[in-house]
Amino acid sequence: MKLSTKGKYGVRAVYEIARHFGRGPITIKEIADRQGISFSYLEQILHKLGKAGLIESVRGPAGGYLLARKPAELTIGDIVRTLEGPIALSHCLEPGEAGDCYQADDCVARMVWTKVGAKIEEALDSISFEDLLTQQQVQQKEIILKPKKKAALAGKGVC
Amino acid sequence: MKLSTKGKYGVRAVYEIARHFGRGPITIKEIADRQGISFSYLEQILHKLGKAGLIESVRGPAGGYLLARKPAELTIGDIVRTLEGPIALSHCLEPGEAGDCYQADDCVARMVWTKVGAKIEEALDSISFEDLLTQQQVQQKEIILKPKKKAALAGKGVC
DNA sequence: ATATACTTGACAAAAATAGTCAGCTTTGTT
DNA sequence: AACAAAGCTGACTATTTTTGTCAAGTATAT
Structure with missing residues (x-):
């Protein structure tokens, strides 16, 4: 039950694009630098999100990437579904593959994965990038108020 | 966002044990046959669930596996957590690894994965094996009432 | 004793993941 | 027209995870 780096990088990249909202395109390089993601790999990811x-x-000099919608209309779910495929916990729930299960309508597991999958979608779709921007502002204030906490941090991992 | 076969086989295996509830132990072989899972692989899975x-x-002739609790007190979440590890969508949320994220309390992604993870846990824990047994009885009745649907099924996949 | 069944650890093929790399196309600027 | 900035695209590869298999045990009821 893990997300791949594609999904995680994708959310973080789009978050950077959202932070840049209203200020023209942001380049892949800038996103890659800010988030510590490989430029080439990020190219792939952004391309996929673009196709979706x-x-x-925007090509050419001073080009880059822009949100296609307002931050409030773009959710984490949009990004994750695009990069990780449909949320089908079990193979048999993928579009077009339903008939593969030899147990089919006798299958109790099917009910379980359907129900849980729906909950996941619900959770992912309930969070927009505007929520993230708001959240970031709140956290920023907290850091200014308690600057000591920041000193304790180190390491190279990322969320 | 897929479950591994371990999680899926685990749920189906425990479902078989639950169906056998009150009738003594059921053998690995019987579960493997009924659910079409490799005997050796299932051994590993059941052993892990046993240790948890x-x-x-029950060893010796006429031995096998039993539920350690009543079906109503055993949830899908118990099985999935045991077989797939804790539901930590991002590496940085795993127990003991929190400090690894270089962004730490400035990290908006962290909030997202925490929130979604909690929803998933909630969904998984809301389904007990008693629910599955009840569900199965309902489905069984429906099959008897509309026997024609069953004829349309084929293939080898499983949920 | 012995047959049945669980225990444990080592091993291996196959698939998915996480990138890297090279060369191309588009477009604004001079 | 020429150039350089920036995205586009597909092929390739190393690593890790998954999905098992196999073999040699240990425990126990009859």
């Missing part, structure tokens, strides 16, 4: 219509690209 | 205290084993 979630972000838009 | 979710099921109990």
